[in-house]
Amino acid sequence: GRVRRATGIVSTICDDRGEEPTYGGVAISDLMAAERGIGDAISLLWFKRDLPRWATRFIELVLVLCADHGPCVSGAHNTIVAARAGKDLVSCVASGLLTIGPRFGGAIDGAAQVFLDAHDRGLEPDEFVADMKRRGLRIPGIGHRIKSADNMDQRVKARNLVLNVDGAVANAFLDLWASSSSFGREEIKEMTQIGYLNGLFVVARSIGLVGHSLDQMRLKQPLYRHPWDDTAYYCE
Ligand code: ACO
Ligand code: LMR
Numbered sequence: 001g002r003v004r005r006a007t008g009i010v011s012t013i014c015d016d017r018g019e020e021p022t023y024g025g026v027a028i029s030d031l032m033a034a035e036r037g038i039g040d041a042i043s044l045l046w047f048k049r050d051l052p053r054w055a056t057r058f059i060e061l062v063l064v065l066c067a068d069h070g071p072c073v074s075g076a077h078n079t080i081v082a083a084r085a086g087k088d089l090v091s092c093v094a095s096g097l098l099t100i101g102p103r104f105g106g107a108i109d110g111a112a113q114v115f116l117d118a119h120d121r122g123l124e125p126d127e128f129v130a131d132m133k134r135r136g137l138r139i140p141g142i143g144h145r146i147k148s149a150d151n152m153d154q155r156v157k158a159r160n161l162v163l164n165v166d167g168a169v170a171n172a173f174l175d176l177w178a179s180s181s182s183f184g185r186e187e188i189k190e191m192t193q194i195g196y197l198n199g200l201f202v203v204a205r206s207i208g209l210v211g212h213s214l215d216q217m218r219l220k221q222p223l224y225r226h227p228w229d230d231t232a233y234y235c236e
Contacts, residue, residue, distance in 0.1 A: 156168045
C-alpha cells in the first residue's frame with residue numbers, strides 16, 4: 001500500500017504552487033486589484049487573516065513612525081560603520097538589524113507583556129513600578145538615552161510618563177488589539193511571546209537602514225575608525 005511520508009517542512013502562511021502566489025489564501029493579483037497595501041500583506045502573512053482597516057492602518061503607522069531615527073542610534077551606527085568598511089548592502093543592513101534587542105527597538109513585546117501582566121494583576125501604575133523595582137528589572141518601553149520630559153519625543157507625546165516609542169507602540173497595541181473582538185487574550189499573549197511587535201520594528205527600521213547604507217555608499221565614505229580621544233583606555 002501507499003506509505004505516507006512526513007514532510008520536512010510545514011508552512012501555513014502562503015502558497016506558491018499555483019499560477020501565482022497567494023498570501024494567506026489571497027492571490028497577489030487580487031491584492032493588487034484592490035489596491036491593498038503593506039499593512040494588508042503583513043496582515044495576511046503574519047496574522048493569517050484579513051484584518052480590518054483600523055488594524056492594517058495601525059501596522060502602517062508603526063512602520064512609518066519607526067522607519068528611522070537618525071544616524072546616531074545603535075542600528076544606523078552599525079550600518080554606517082559596516083558600509084564604510086566596504087561591505088555590501090545586505091551585510092550593512094544585517095549589521096544594523098543585529099543591534100535590535102531589549103535596549104534598542106526590541107523592547108515592544110516585552111513592554112506589552114509587562115503592561116498586560118500588570119493590568120491582569122490589577123496593579124496601579126505606581127504599584128507596577130514598585131514591583132519591577134523590587135524585582136530589579138528595567139521596565140521595557142520606558143526611558144530613552146536622550147529623550148525626557150524636557151526634551152519630548154514627538155512620536156510618544158507624553159510629558160508625565162517617559163514612554164519611549166517601543167512602549168508607546170506596545171500601549172497602543174494593547175489598547176486597540178487586546179480590546180478588539182478580532183483577537184483572543186491568549187492569542188495576544190502568544191503574539192508578544194514570539195515577537196510580533198518587535199517584528200514590526202525590524203521591518204520598519206530596515207527601511208532606514210537601507211537608506212543609511214545607500215547614503216554612505218553614494219557619499220563614498222572612507223573606512224571609519226573611532227577616535228582615540230573619545231576612548232578611555234584603562235590598560236595595565
Ligand atoms: N526602568 C526603570 N528604571 C529606569 C529605566 C527603565 N526602563 N530606564 C532608566 N531607568 C532609571 C534607572 O533608575 C537608571 O538608574 P540606574 O543607572 O541606577 O539603573 C536611571 O533611570 C538612568 O538610566 P540610564 O541608564 O542613564 O538610562 P539610559 O539613558 O542610559 O538608558 C535605555 C536608556 C537603555 C533606553 C533605558 O531607559 C532602558 O533600558 N529602557 C528599557 C528598554 C527600552 O525600552 N528600550 C527601547 C528604547 S526606544 C528604542 O530603542 C527605539
Ligand atoms: C530610535 O527610534 O532608534 C531611538 O528612539 C533610539 C535612540 O537611541 O534614539
